[in-house]
Amino acid sequence: MDVIQKFMIDDEDWGPEDLELHYPATPPALRSKRSEAELALTSPAPTPSQRPPISLLHEVTFVITILLAQILLQAGVGQGLAPLHIIGDHFNITNPGELSWYVAGFTLTAGTFILIAGRCGDMYGHKRVFVSAFIWYGVWSILCGASYYSNNIFFTIARGFQGMGPAFITPNGLALLGRTYPPGMRKNLVFSLFGACAPGGYILGATFSTLIAERTLWAWAYWVMGIVCFLTAVCAIWTVPSQAAGSGAEEKQFHEEQHFDYLGALAGVSGLVLFNVAWNQGPTVGWPTPYVYFLLILGILSLVVFFFIESRVPQPLLPVQALSAPVLFVLSATGAGWGSFGIYLYYLWQFLIQLRHHTPLLVSAQNSPSAVTGVIASVVTGFLISKVPTPYIMILALICFCVTPILTATMPIDQTYWASTFVSTLIIPFGMDMSFPAATIILSGSVPKEHQGIAASLVLTTTSYSISLGLGIAGTVASQIDPNGTDLLRQFRSAWYTSIGLAVMGLVIAIISALYMRRHPLAAPPH
Incomplete structure (x- = not known):
């Protein structure tokens, strides 16, 4: 996830040097009712130095606090x-479907609850929600570690609740950054740093968790995470500037005018969770199990009710009228690409650990090139955004998503790391870092002005949710190809073929989307 603020569309004008989405300097009481968290408010007027009215030390500590939100999410x-297998062995779990929940449960809630996180920030204040979410993240990290003395079910549930923390941290952290910085290069730099931290955060979490798990109790990885989250929450209380937190009568009036769509939130969150749980539980207990179909049907019905409610309420979580053809095209392509990525990454780890018999710590080191190329991809994408039409950048991203699982699906067990595995770790960050800002720009240019803020929210939800759903789809395919679970190589390759299929589907949708926007110029984002 990359340079979010840099690649959004200004409400007033568009220019390669100022690809941002922000409010004009109007009083909060006169602003649109759309989510402030999604729009990343810019309260102060621009200054020649483009610095917020705080000291340099205060600014640095504030930015580090917000960057920790991204780092700890990916960690x-x-x-x-x-x-994964160290924890699975502790609980005597070897079923791939059950093991995948350790990742899928976290990404499921991290993606689903973004749907309501922005509106909560509008109602209760972004700083308050940001700090509270870190405390929540810390509490459930501690409980994840405590499950060492319990069982697999408790750990899986705790992972799901743990993922709710980042769901509320990310959009409200972005809102705090947006409210602190006026439009300009300084703001773009900060948001670029936010995006560039993603691969490094993932590698950091993987490396330290395996280092701890191989040397002592794996539970300590979660306890340390909890302690870091609590410390970050305390730091946020002191480092978030007052103008970012919001104050004054107008700000208070704005928060009071926000109304939460409780029925829509219940229906939307329930539908997304039930639909995803059905797909991830199917490979574990078998699709013929009655409750799996019941969850799937109930999830679909809940989503139908959600869209009905959203078309009726005055302040919807998801304005139905914003879901135009270009929006649906781009969300579908993005979801397919990130679902493909989740499958590629999960089964690459299983392949390297179970078939090449590498230690988790060595596999973490083998994945570390992604942290470097992630930063490079961030810079390259920033350059391309100002030179190349965004629908074409989306096509390039989907090509990267296609290439990586092709490399892994065709590699022999005894092949050197420097061939397919190494090359795939170099390529995959470009798919991630190109698709996210490109999708945000296209959505921002395709929805009406009154619904501009929904762009980043939809893309954030789609990316995290698709990773979890993709694992369920791949697990279903693998369980059907090898029902006895005896041929690991066949399972992994069938999962990667599923990843290829999703990426190709996303590529086709991206091409159709580009052709549609070429035929309908008004639907395309300005370039």
Whole structure:
């Protein structure tokens, strides 16, 4: 996830040097009712230095606090994936479907609850939600570690609740950054740093969790995470500037005018969770199990009710009228690409650990090139955004998503690391770092002005949710190809073929989307 603020569209004008989405300097009481968290408010007027009205030391500590939000989010993914088999062996779990929940449970809630996180920030204040979410993240990290003395079910549930923390941290952290910085290069730099931290955070979480798991109790990885989250929450209380937190009568009036769509939130969150749980539980207990179909049907019905509610309420979480053809095209392509990525990454770890018999710590080191190329991809994407039409950048991203699983699906067990594995770790960050800002720009240019803020929220939800759903789809395919679970290589390759299929589907949708926007110029984002 990359340079989010840099690649959004200004409400007033568009220019390669100022690809941002922000409010004009109007009083909060006169602003649109759309989510402030999604729009990343810019409160102060621009200054020649483009610096917020705080000291340099205060600015540095504030930025570090917000960057920790991104680092710890990705570390949460890494700490579930890297010591997967160490934790599974502790609970006597070997079923791939059950093991995948250690990652899928976290990304499911991290993606689903973004749907309501922005509106909560509008109602209760972004700083308050940001700090509270870190405390929540810390509490459930501690409980994840405490499950060492319990069982697999408790650990899986705790991972799901742990993922709710980042769901509320990320959009509100972005809102705090947006409110602190006026439009300009300084703001773009900060948001670029936010995006560039993603691969490094994942590698950091994977490395330290495996290091701890191999040397002592794996539970300490989660306890350390909890302590870091608590410390970050305390730091945020002191480092978030007052103008970012919001104050004054107008700000208070704005928060009071926000109304939470409780029925829509219940239906939307329930539908997404039930639909995803059905797909991830199917490979574990078998699709013929009655409750799996019941969850799937109930999830679909809940989503239908959600869209009905959203078309009726005055302040919807998801404005139905914003879901135009270009929006649906781009969300589908993005979801397919990130679902493909989740499958590629999960089964690459399983392949390297179970078939090449590498230690989790060595596999973490083998994945570390992604942290470097992630930063490079961030810079390259920033350059391309100002030179190349965004639908074409989306096509390039999907090509990267296609290439990586092709490399892994065709590599022999005894092949050297420097061939397919190494090359795939170099390529995959470009798929991630190109698709996210490109999708955000296209959505921002395709929805009406009154719904501009929904762009980043939809893309954030789609990326995290698709990783979890993709693992369920791949697990279903693998369980059907090898029902006895005896041929690991066949399972992994069938999962990667599924990853290829999703990426190709996303590529086709991206091409159709580009052709559609070429035929309908008004639907395309300005370039």
